[in-house]
Amino acid sequence: MxxxxxxxxxxxxxxxxxxxxxxxxxxxxxxxxxxxxxxxxxxxxxxxxxxxxxxxxxxxxxxxxxxxxxxxxxxxxxxxxxxxxxxxxxxxxxxxxxxxxxxxxxxxxxxxxxxxxxxxxxxxxxxxxxxxxxxxxxxxxxxxxxxxxxxxxxxxxxxxxxxxxxxxxxxxxxxxxxxxxxxxxxxxxxxxxxxxxxxxxxxxxxxxxxxxxxxxxxxxxxxxxxxxxxxxxxxxxxxxxxxxxxxxxxxxxxxxxxxxxxxxxxxxNHKENLAFGLGSHGFFENIRFSKSESFLDYYSKKNISKEKIGKEEKFLEKIMFGLRTSGIEKKYLKNLNFEKINYFCENGYLQYKDDKLALTDKSVLFLDYILKEIF
Incomplete structure (x- = not known):
């Protein structure tokens, strides 16, 4: 099952x-x-x-x-x-x-x-x-x-x-x-x-x-x-x-x-999801896939995009999703830039909360920049 x-x-x-x-x-x-x-x-x-x-x-x-x-x-x-x-x-x-x-x-x-x-x-x-x-x-x-x-x-x-x-x-x-x-x-x-x-x-x-x-x-x-x-x-x-x-x-x-x-x-949380319909996106057995946004292609089963998600990309997404939600567990921080993390913490953009690294209120608009810097 x-x-x-x-x-x-x-x-x-x-x-x-x-x-x-x-x-x-x-x-x-x-x-x-x-x-x-x-x-x-x-x-x-x-x-x-x-x-x-x-x-x-x-x-x-x-x-x-x-x-x-x-x-x-x-x-x-x-x-x-x-x-x-x-x-x-x-x-x-x-x-x-x-x-x-x-x-x-x-x-x-x-x-x-x-x-x-x-x-x-x-x-x-x-x-x-x-x-x-x-x-x-x-x-x-x-x-x-x-x-x-x-x-x-x-x-x-x-x-x-x-x-x-x-x-x-x-x-x-x-x-x-x-x-x-x-x-x-x-x-x-x-x-x-x-x-x-x-x-x-x-x-x-x-x-x-x-x-x-x-x-x-x-x-x-x-x-x-x-x-x-x-x-x-x-x-x-x-x-x-x-x-x-x-x-x-x-x-x-x-x-x-x-x-x-x-x-x-x-x-x-990277849970697998099926996807049906024109332009739909899914994730199944480490394959991210999307259907065509054209009715002709969709009905012809053409231009279905598939991409295998490797460990590195999955890790990057785990960090991104973690910051968007409740934070990143400390065990995942070892592969990140600690100098940058400390900088963002000292300047009020990141914080340790409930034993996780999390965003602060003032960093919401800067998430993309923070992610780019800490990798």
């Missing part, structure tokens, strides 16, 4: 957000969506392994997985249950936009076994939402009122919401203000992810995906807080969330006790 996680990519959206650089498409017909679901189920059925496999997590990411109707989800779940065993404490997550939250979907997902929903909010600023082509504020508030009705009775579903620091037209303190508003009005949120908008204002010299050609309008930079203020914004949010009972367990992720995302924790 082998226990694995599983990622399933649903590349469809009702509209394409302007900041999104993931493999996703809008405006496709139901026929094309049905064809995709059929091929996805075929791909799952064709997977073979010598030992029986038990799934500990299933994560539907995208795109916007909630654009699938319940019959399409039922078909995928039926296929998964025919192929794999579900663990007793399996985590099944669906990503959604606010406008796809309705009682029919919520009750249908619950019946299928979904026990975690992740909703991309990003901001409550109407001008910001319009600029980035996200849900309107009214749709977000309607979504939460629907969730309030749904959660009136005890549920085995937990709720995570996402925000982004650095979006256009959001003033200093704006993200914290939005989070505060929702948490004080709705007590059923158990997990919050807070990301920072990266500076994609120019096309990189080397790209691995056509979606990396997507760049942001220069007007965003002019109408956003300075990148130098990101750290202060982040720390204000972190401290506020701590007061509300949310502990940080990874740089961008905060949760109430027991509501951490098991699937993402698996990534950070």
């Amino acid at each position: 082998k226990n694995l996680n599983c990622y399933i990519h649903i590349p469809f959206c009702t509209s394409k957000c302007k900041y999104c650089r993931f493999a996703s498409f809008s405006g496709l017909s139901q026929l094309k969506v049905n064809n995709y679901v059929d091929f996805l189920c075929k791909e799952i059925n064709e997977f073979s392994y010598l030992k029986p496999i038990t799934l500990d997590t299933i994560y539907f990411g995208g795109g916007t997985p909630s654009t699938l109707n319940l019959k399409q989800f039922e078909k995928i779940f039926f296929t998964l249950k025919q192929k794999f065993t579900f663990s007793e404490k399996i985590e099944i997550n669906i990503e959604s936009t606010p406008e796809m939250i309705n009682l029919e979907n919520l009750n249908g997902w619950e019946k299928l076994g979904v026990n975690r929903i992740s909703i991309g909010i990003q901001s409550l600023n109407p001008k910001t939402l319009e600029e980035i082509a996200r849900s309107e504020k009214g749709d977000i508030l309607k979504c939460f009122e629907t969730l309030k009705i749904f959660f009136k009775k005890p549920k085995h579903i937990s709720l995570s919401i996402d925000f982004i620091i650095g979006l256009p037209f959001v003033k200093k303190g704006g993200v914290k203000k939005d989070i505060k508003y929702l948490l004080e009005k709705y007590d059923f949120v158990t997990h919050i992810s807070v990301y920072m908008l990266e500076e994609y204002y120019d096309v990189p010299e080397e790209i691995d995906s056509k979606f990396e050609n997507i760049v942001y309008p220069n007007s965003w930079r002019a109408n956003s807080i300075d990148e130098a203020d990101y750290s202060e914004e982040y720390l204000q949010i972190k401290n506020f969330l701590k007061e509300k009972g949310f502990e940080r367990y990874e740089i961008s992720n905060f949760s109430k006790s027991g509501f951490e995302c098991k699937h993402n924790k698996g990534y950070w």
